[in-house]
Amino acid sequence: MYICLMEFKEAKNKFVQTWGALGSQWGINKTMAQIHALLMVSHEPVSMEDIMEELQISRGNASMNLRALMDWGIVYKEYKAGERREFFTAEKDLDELAVKISRERSKREIKPALKVLKEVSSIQSDNTEAEKHFVDQTTKLYDFVLKADNVLDKITEYKDNWLAKLVVKIMK
Amino acid sequence: MYICLMEFKEAKNKFVQTWGALGSQWGINKTMAQIHALLMVSHEPVSMEDIMEELQISRGNASMNLRALMDWGIVYKEYKAGERREFFTAEKDLDELAVKISRERSKREIKPALKVLKEVSSIQSDNTEAEKHFVDQTTKLYDFVLKADNVLDKITEYKDNWLAKLVVKIMK
DNA sequence: ATAAACTTTCATTTTTTTTTGAAACTTTAA
DNA sequence: TTAAAGTTTCAAAAAAAAATGAAAGTTTAT
Numbered sequence: 399m400y401i402c403l404m405e406f407k408e409a410k411n412k413f414v415q416t417w418g419a420l421g422s423q424w425g426i427n428k429t430m431a432q433i434h435a436l437l438m439v440s441h442e443p444v445s446m447e448d449i450m451e452e453l454q455i456s457r458g459n460a461s462m463n464l465r466a467l468m469d470w471g472i473v474y475k476e477y478k479a480g481e482r483r484e485f486f487t488a489e490k491d492l493d494e495l496a497v498k499i500s501r502e503r504s505k506r507e508i509k510p511a512l513k514v515l516k517e518v519s520s521i522q523s524d525n526t527e528a529e530k531h532f533v534d535q536t537t538k539l540y541d542f543v544l545k546a547d548n549v550l551d552k553i554t555e556y557k558d559n560w561l562a563k564l565v566v567k568i569m570k
Numbered sequence: 571m572y573i574c575l576m577e578f579k580e581a582k583n584k585f586v587q588t589w590g591a592l593g594s595q596w597g598i599n600k601t602m603a604q605i606h607a608l609l610m611v612s613h614e615p616v617s618m619e620d621i622m623e624e625l626q627i628s629r630g631n632a633s634m635n636l637r638a639l640m641d642w643g644i645v646y647k648e649y650k651a652g653e654r655r656e657f658f659t660a661e662k663d664l665d666e667l668a669v670k671i672s673r674e675r676s677k678r679e680i681k682p683a684l685k686v687l688k689e690v691s692s693i694q695s696d697n698t699e700a701e702k703h704f705v706d707q708t709t710k711l712y713d714f715v716l717k718a719d720n721v722l723d724k725i726t727e728y729k730d731n732w733l734a735k736l737v738v739k740i741m742k
Numbered sequence: 743a744t745a746a747a748c749t750t751t752c753a754t755t756t757t758t759t760t761t762t763g764a765a766a767c768t769t770t771a772a
Numbered sequence: 773t774t775a776a777a778g779t780t781t782c783a784a785a786a787a788a789a790a791a792t793g794a795a796a797g798t799t800t801a802t
Contacts, residue, residue, distance in 0.1 A: 405695075406695060406701050409693045412690050413690045425594070439703065441702075457762085458764095458782085461780055461781085483778070484778080507596075514584060514585070514588040515588075518581040518584050527613050528612075532581070532582060618748090629749080629793075630752085630792060654747055655747080
């Protein structure tokens with residue numbers, strides 16, 4: 399019994415650490431990813447106090463990263479009857495999670511990048527080879543990124559089980 | 571004529587800066603992304619000296635990031651006849667670029683994450699609700715990530731214009 | 743074999759990002 | 773209205789990541 403409990407805690411910790419490390423590789427900060435991981439595998443809503451305790455982080459850190467996760471729409475606040483404290487839960491439906499992350503990254507990163515690409519590919523120049531190449535390459539990039547972004551948009555419409563459908567289609 | 575030249579340089583610079591910033595949001599360091607951007611829009615192979623000059627970076631920095639880009643398989647060394655120096659070019663085919671980046675990220679990040687997910691989802695526990703939930707959630711996550719990774723694998727087989735095909739299929 | 747031309751390495755410095763924690767703020771129940 | 777319970781903010785500190793540059797290492801033409 400004791401052994402088993404340890405094993406669970408160990409596994410949980412390993413998962414949280416790994417998810418955190420993965421987060422930083424994908425441009426999301428470690429703590430934010432760790433909090434999300436923790437909430438993902440928690441059966442019940444978790445209070446900020448507990449998050450601080452489990453991840454050994456400060457109140458400010460916890461607060462700011464929870465806010466960020468809520469801004470991304472992948473963590474929710476919950477209120478318990480007769481409890482003053484706030485509790486948090488993560489979006490646990492993975493399709494929904496993927497959709498929300500895609501949307502947010504598109505809005506924050508892809509759309510602004512497209513704007514710049516359109517802008518820089520519009521300089522007029524039938525001058526040097528170098529300029530022609532620049533315009534050509536940035537135009538292609540614009541088209542490519544636009545298409546990729548549209549794929550993401552379409553995917554978000556497929557909400558329900560888009561991945562499985564996609565796999566079926568792709569695999570012929 | 572002079573005005574026009576400035577506009578080109580400005581546009582090029584803006585593109586390089588933007589691509590660099592985007593890189594850091596995606597877990598690639600700024601200089602690496604900037605070098606790649608610079609090479610992408612360069613008509614001719616570029617020497618390390620020129621890269622250092624254009625991006626105002628040190629020799630060591632340039633060298634290390636060029637090595638990293640070559641390890642990713644998205645930048646190539648080129649030799650010019652009768653020239654001692656080495657020149658660099660970027661993969662300019664965007665489909666090919668996407669394929670290589672997908673492969674590399676899969677190998678470096680997704681595969682190791684899968685390993686951990688499999689491991690932690692295999693703890694035995696018909697004990698508490700909390701443990702059941704943990705096993706259930708990490709198992710789902712494993713399946714999801716595995717599927718997503720397979721989609722990427724499939725995509726890499728479609729090399730030629732996979733994105734366009736995908737768009738057509740997805741859009742019905 | 744040599745030296746010129748060039749590249750890589752890595753300990754140190756710089757920059758950037760993240761975290762802390764105490765003060766300010768908000769909410770709620772009595 | 774008040775004070776207890778809780779949350780947020782933000783300037784400062786700490787940690788992490790990236791960049792520097794000089795020394796070491798290669799390569800190649802003669």
